[in-house]
Amino acid sequence: MQRGGPRSDTAAVPVWGRPRRVQHGQRLHVRGVLRPPEGARRHRGEERVARQCNDDGQPDRPVRHLAAGARARAASPLPHFRRRPRGQAMSREPDADVLVIGSGAAGAAICSRLAGRGARVTCLEQGEWVDRARLPKSHPDWEVRGRRYWAANPNVRRWPADYPVSSEGQDPIDVYMYNAVGGSQIGFAGNYWRMAPSDFKVRSLDGVGADWPFDYEELAPYYAINEAEVGVAGLAGDPCGPPREPLPNPPAPIGRPGQLLVNAYEKLGWYWWPTEQAITTRPYRGRPACDNRGWCTFGCPQGSLSTADLTYWPGALKNGVDLRTQARVGEIVIGEDGRALGARYYDQDGVVREARAAVTVVACGGLGTPRLLLMSTSPSHPDGLANSSGLVGKNLMVHVQSFATGLFEEPVDGWNGTWGGTVSTRQFYETDPARDYLRGFIMSGCRGWSPLNLALQIAPWGSGHHRAFDERINHEISLYLCGEDLPEESNRVELDWDHLDGFGMPGVVTHHELNDNSRRLGRDMIGHAHQVLEAAGARSVRDFGLAPIWGWHLLGTARMGDDPRTSVADRFNRAHDVPNLF
Template identity: 45%
Template sequence: MRKSLIHPRAGRDRADVCIIGAGPAGAVAATRLAEEGLNVVVLEQGDWPDYRKARGAHADFEINSGADWAWNPNTRKSPSDYPINGQDADIDVVLYNGVGGGTVIYAAQWHRNAPSDFCVRTLDGIADDWPLSYEDLRPYYERVEAAFGISGLAGDPAFPAGEGPPLPPVPLGDIGRRVAAAHNALGWHWWPGSNAIATRPYGALKPCVQRGTCLWGCADGAKASADRTHWPHAVDLGVHLVTGARVRRISVNDAGLADGAVWIDRDGNEHVTRASVIILAANGIGTPRLLLLSATRGHRDGLANSSGLVGKRLMLHPFGVVTGLFQENMHSTQGPWGQHLHCLQFYETDARRGFVRGAKWGLQPTGGPVNATRGWPWGAVDPVWGPNFHRNVRARLGHSAMWGIVAEDLPEESNRVELDPELTDGDGIPAPRIRYRVGENSTRLMDFHLDRARESLEAAGAYRTMVAPSIRETGWHQLGTAKMGTDPATSVVDPWGRTHDVPNLYVFDGSIWPTSSGMNPTATIAAMSLRCTEHLLEQRYHQKVPA
């Protein structure tokens, strides 16, 4: 007789599936599993976002966006957060703990990985191929784009032909039209920006009003964060979403199967949620941290870590910015942030450049008067302060545009997540320690792209271009710390997210990426979660589960 995952005593303390993390990966998986009638418990250490605290619609926004929306958990220091030791890292990790995860504070730039991103080893002789192709993932991209309400335009020549997003793109704006014309003259690629930003009413989403405040909580309800697009529906389907639940370890029974998640509530009380299957969706930092915390006598180096790769191969996408000043008013104080358009002209490898792989550019607004006085993104020379203060602010305010450059990061085992021997979170659980250095290939790649982005803005009529000084708080994309592959000796999970060592323990977040691509990752994280969930459903009667 076939054995179902469905348990007769299912409830908050006993589930068919327990998911850890309520970001996009957890949201996609929970919704789909609940649609099939499984009892799903989701443990999230954060809370629902309180958009009453978002200041995007208020005149004091730039001054009082506040610690509630700070990207760095070491700055936010909310009860939901855990500290991160980044002393040995070139880039600080930035993430959001709460319902919706990183989508609450992401810029909402939405990109599929390119076909070449799945076969870097085959094409360029470095890193590893993914155990799937773009075509394998294409139907799942289309489904999650419909679920999130993505805006954009089909037909981008940088991608294979196929179905595009369900909503029309955000307006190009003055800066977009100016740069698009320049790229047409240069013969360079550009395409209207694809964004997780609604341009007309769509499900729970309202049309964007172009405030340019996407990174600090969208109080207007236009940004497709998972707390809006997925969780209300998932809860209506019966998902038990438990907030304020900090998971401290995964328990394993004598048969070597994961049988529960041990977690602590806000009052310090310990609980155990038993489950037939456990899915980690806690991001590229939280997932390896939890696997390392779950070491046992049978898994002395961490749970599911026979390969020794848990926490290793961390990729953070180095980020660069070039800003141009224009004589004309580009009306760039507001707009989608997000991106007006994107460029993939230099995305693919060209060996003549002295490095492999490439980067994606997104054209963005530059903010209001307070932002015009800050060091970033205006470059390190000619500071705004001094006798020419008002003239310098006027030159920037509305008269500027910036290219944000997402650079592919190669996997290196020396870049990793460890447990800190001293630093702990509010419950005394060891915090993650990040060891990360930007590699030589990424440095060469970024220098090349910064130069080309200067050429772009100059061709668009900028009378001056500036490279923004490097800032540490750009580690939005945490990838690669629980690598996917077919060989248990060289990977943590199989092509469907199942750990090789523990057959009912899965990882569905960006940890499983073998390479980072040069794209914003949420589209692929969501599509991969859906693909892995569908496979779990197909194989549910063959799934090993605890007695």
């Protein structure tokens, strides 16, 4: 791993006026995190360790401490992966058939599938198992716990495994990311739609973006395998997609909020369908049925929310996967023949170890994957591993997202049921020449906001607080809005040497700006949400706008494709530049 030079101001995304930088997010009250003062900047740890190094990487001065705000370019990973201090041995692990880096939704599925077929699999996970007794929803003060310990933004949560994530650009990303067994899925709401056939052919159909190197029909059997493992709840026959087999579990009850939305869609003449969710609505493979206590993102004490630590990992471990937690990977090791040998990592005691395998898989998400590839520099890969195209970290997409919330005269029983388990519509999902933008969006019904979140959104402090709160609690339903975010190379992830993790490795900085198509789509999406809620009988509707951008879906930073000049990996997710790296 080699340190990058200072980031030039000219490298920032062109924006209207001065680029903005966000480290904590500005709409985190929606996910349970207090809004920080504007311009607040927090750094990992109370102090940083730095060494002054000669050109050969050997320290020539004693260790010194830097204040948290000091520029991290003065620091260097300790010990350096390539040039260890004299006398320090590296522990080399026994070989495996496959080394998987990352234990989230993708990494867990890969480990389970390969181990089930007899492969020797090692998995390195930067985080730890989440203690389910500490899930916020396991405690009466779950909303308070959710605001710090369970915060979706790693700069607020600051678990030992987290690394710094900063956001820049006209529309900075409010990043959602967990480093733990199960990955970021441990804090998701459970919505689990399949992509539509048109999503795979955007370039062919609409002349924008890029086509996938395969189509829906090729992927469909694997959707079915995953849905069976996860226990997806829903109803087959959605007219938005091709015919399919029945889903493993029936849909969650739509309740009063869902019925109000159904009435609205019927009144408007729009199609609707029960929302598919990764939630067991009846006992399934040893997990209990959902008890409908709601607000799923704060953890599911029942174990009904199908997170990877509960679905794929039990079987993977039973089949012999060697899962090593608190393993902070610093680089992929490349042999003289250009093939991946494995990875070097810090273990929980800070000892540098090396895990080797015939095949290496990087499954670290939309930020972690480019971070690791960009850290894995060498003379043959000076710009980062698998980056001959220059696209590692480029084309960051997060979807165009918002919420609209309607206020109703009568109680809506918004506390009872899964957070997103009502009904959805893809009425405006496909490109329509009559609209002034390409592609489209989905609208998904949700129940009302949790009490503390609601109070922070609408209730003033002091006089009028209780009156405003009482008017809205159990009288609101929401629509989650999610639209297409087309790829732009200027939207990207880079290494951030200004902010290091506890081992001296760089964090990441994201750059993001909505393009004109996304802005037009977003405005129309919010307008249609107002129309639905008004048709449902809401006496007033409020929405959350478009910026800052929620980073719940971090996509696109290691693009698949058939052409090595315009993609990072092929149709099998194999790196074009390294034949045994996936």
